[in-house]
Amino acid sequence: xxxxxxxxxxxxxxxxxxxxxxxxxxxxxxxxxxxxxxxxxxxxxxxxxxxxxxxxxxxxxxxxxxxxxxxxxxxxxxxxxxxxxxxxxxxxxxxxxxxxxxxxxxxxxxxxxxxxxxxxxxxxxxxxxxxxxxxxxxxxxxxxxxxxxxxxxxxxxxxxxxxxxxxxxxxxxxxxxxxxxxxxxxxxxxxx
Numbered sequence: 001x002x003x004x005x006x007x008x009x010x011x012x013x014x015x016x017x018x019x020x021x022x023x024x025x026x027x028x029x030x031x032x033x034x035x036x037x038x039x040x041x042x043x044x045x046x047x048x049x050x051x052x053x054x055x056x057x058x059x060x061x062x063x064x065x066x067x068x069x070x071x072x073x074x075x076x077x078x079x080x081x082x083x084x085x086x087x088x089x090x091x092x093x094x095x096x097x098x099x100x101x102x103x104x105x106x107x108x109x110x111x112x113x114x115x116x117x118x119x120x121x122x123x124x125x126x127x128x129x130x131x132x133x134x135x136x137x138x139x140x141x142x143x144x145x146x147x148x149x150x151x152x153x154x155x156x157x158x159x160x161x162x163x164x165x166x167x168x169x170x171x172x173x174x175x176x177x178x179x180x181x182x183x184x185x186x187x188x189x190x191x192x
Contacts, residue, residue, distance in 0.1 A: 007054060007106070010078045014129035017122055025123070028112040034103040041083055041097040046090060049107050050082035056103025057167060060095050061175070071176035073141070074100075074161060074168065080130055082110070100168060150179045151187050 011017050017025075034040065034056070041047050043063055051058075058075040060083075072095060075081045086093040087110045117124040144153055154177055158164055164173065165188075174184040 007052070007078065011126060014133070015122065015126040017126055021120060021123055024116060024120075025108070025113075028109045028116065030107045032105050032107050034099045034105060036099055036101050036103075038099045038103075039096055040081075040099070040105070040107075041086075041093050041095065043094075043096050044092045047083050047086050047093050048110055050080060050087065050110050050113070051097070052106040052108065053077050053079050053081055054104045054106065056105075057100040058097055058103065059100050059168075059172060060097050062095050069175060070178075071172055073137075074176065076161060080134065084131070084134065100172070145178065150177055150183060151190070153177045154184070154187050155191075 011022075040049070040051060040058070053075050055077050058081050059071055060073040060075070060081065061069045061071045063069050073081075081097055083093040083095050083097070085091075086095075113123075113127070117127050144156055148156065154173075157173065157176065161167065170184055171181050174181045177184065179187075
């Protein structure tokens, strides 16, 4: 498989990866084009893959027993996505990962990745750095939910995702902010 030099540079932004290790990673990776609306991870599925998003947009959400969806995260290129707790515990995912647009991803076999990490210190360092980054993003999101009002959360999202209003349907944005689409409309009008 051929890979893009900028994707290699992205990995190296976490930790230096020797060129020969890239080939080992590519051996457990599949490059895929995903259509809009595809669920990469389904609710209740025991996952075995993680994803490096290189184009498009993904969302992660949970569904209540009554069928209501709550968006947890949006993913933009280049980023990693996957149900970390479900993978580590080998349990069904509480979250759904779905493409909001056509996407290109590297699909990585998580358990083969772990086997490689156990044999290779540089890869283990990369994995640790990626987990740290994922955790820091989760913590930042949690702080925003607790400490910011809906208007400030919306303004923060607009900073994080330029053009968010054109990229993501209003009802998904509202769900992510923890408000109704009507409340989001009011916030937008107030900010005009």
